[in-house]
Amino acid sequence: MPIMNKKAVLLAGTVATALTAEPAYAYMGAGAGLSALGSILSFLGVFLLMLFGFVWFPLKRALSRKKDKSEGTDTAEIAAEDGTEEDA
Numbered sequence: 001m002p003i004m005n006k007k008a009v010l011l012a013g014t015v016a017t018a019l020t021a022e023p024a025y026a027y028m029g030a031g032a033g034l035s036a037l038g039s040i041l042s043f044l045g046v047f048l049l050m051l052f053g054f055v056w057f058p059l060k061r062a063l064s065r066k067k068d069k070s071e072g073t074d075t076a077e078i079a080a081e082d083g084t085e086e087d088a
Contacts, residue, residue, distance in 0.1 A: 028036070
C-alpha cells in the first residue's frame with residue numbers, strides 16, 4: 001500500500017471517528033478539575049525545566065571552557081590563584 005494511500009485511509013478514519021463521536025455527558029467537579037489542571041501544568045513545568053537543564057548547563061560549561069582557553073588561563077592556574085591547590 002503506497003504511503004499516500006495509508007495517509008488517506010488514516011485521515012478518512014480520523015474524520016469518520018470525529019464526526020460520529022457522541023458526547024460523554026461527563027462532569028468534572030471544581031476540585032477534580034483544578035487538581036487535573038495543576039497536575040498537567042506541573043508536568044509541563046517539570047518537562048520544560050528538564051529540557052532547560054539538559055541544554056543550558058552543558059552549554060554554559062562549554063562556553064566557560066572556551067572562554068578560559070581564549071584567555072590563556074588553565075584550571076590549574078586558577079586553582080593556584082584561589083589557594084585551592086593541594087600540595088602533595
